[in-house]
Amino acid sequence: MKVIIIGMWNSFPKGMEPTSGYLIQKDGTSILLDAGSGVAASIQKYTSIHDIDHIFLSHYHHDHAGDIEAFMLARKMARQLRRTERNLKIYGPESGTIVKTIRRAKYSTFMPVRATKNYTVGPFQVEFHRNEHPVETYAIRVTDNEGGVFVHTSDSSYRGSLVRFAFGADVLVIDCKLYEGFDGRAEGHMNAEYAGRLASKSDAQMTILANLPHHGELEVLLDSAKQHPVNVIKLAEAGMKIEI
Numbered sequence: 001m002k003v004i005i006i007g008m009w010n011s012f013p014k015g016m017e018p019t020s021g022y023l024i025q026k027d028g029t030s031i032l033l034d035a036g037s038g039v040a041a042s043i044q045k046y047t048s049i050h051d052i053d054h055i056f057l058s059h060y061h062h063d064h065a066g067d068i069e070a071f072m073l074a075r076k077m078a079r080q081l082r083r084t085e086r087n088l089k090i091y092g093p094e095s096g097t098i099v100k101t102i103r104r105a106k107y108s109t110f111m112p113v114r115a116t117k118n119y120t121v122g123p124f125q126v127e128f129h130r131n132e133h134p135v136e137t138y139a140i141r142v143t144d145n146e147g148g149v150f151v152h153t154s155d156s157s158y159r160g161s162l163v164r165f166a167f168g169a170d171v172l173v174i175d176c177k178l179y180e181g182f183d184g185r186a187e188g189h190m191n192a193e194y195a196g197r198l199a200s201k202s203d204a205q206m207t208i209l210a211n212l213p214h215h216g217e218l219e220v221l222l223d224s225a226k227q228h229p230v231n232v233i234k235l236a237e238a239g240m241k242i243e244i
């Protein structure tokens, strides 16, 4: 599979670089994980917005789902212009005010996400892990038909179950907006030290730190994570392309 990081900033876009969004493609099928603010614009550098039929939302915080209505409006227009016959499938947690809007939309279909439910989309098998975060939130594991594995933790504090969920990933994206020394447990986030611990214990081949903070020196974030023995670890960049 090919993964393109559309955006990876925490809270709000940085200049023209969006918040959370990961485009995954294989054998003519495209899926998008998260649709944070700025993603609907930037994704058009890589593909037509009308070619995205499946969007998985980890949760409904703005930096992960703020652009979902832009994608829904794009699909409405594409249907009215008869560019496609397909509805946009939006997979996400069942608790959230946006769910009612998605369910009511004529050209979008809501698909509930639960830890016990898997979905198959083209060559991809998609699984979920319930995170520790103030709202219902899921980590997402995508396995392709050749055994390649991509995992995005989304927002969560550190959990042993997340280590097991991410175990053996070819690429593990860890949302990590906190520098070492900040305790993110109350608000359901990992700091850089815990991100490194997760990368190490899950034995991911490559770890990418994302949901990055706007302040401070990001290299410090990376160095904190590297205090644990990890394979390869780097900071996410908008436009980064990865082949798995």
Ligand SMILES: [Zn+2]
Pocket (backbone or CB within 6 Å): 059, 061, 133, 155
């Ligand atoms: Zn969140």
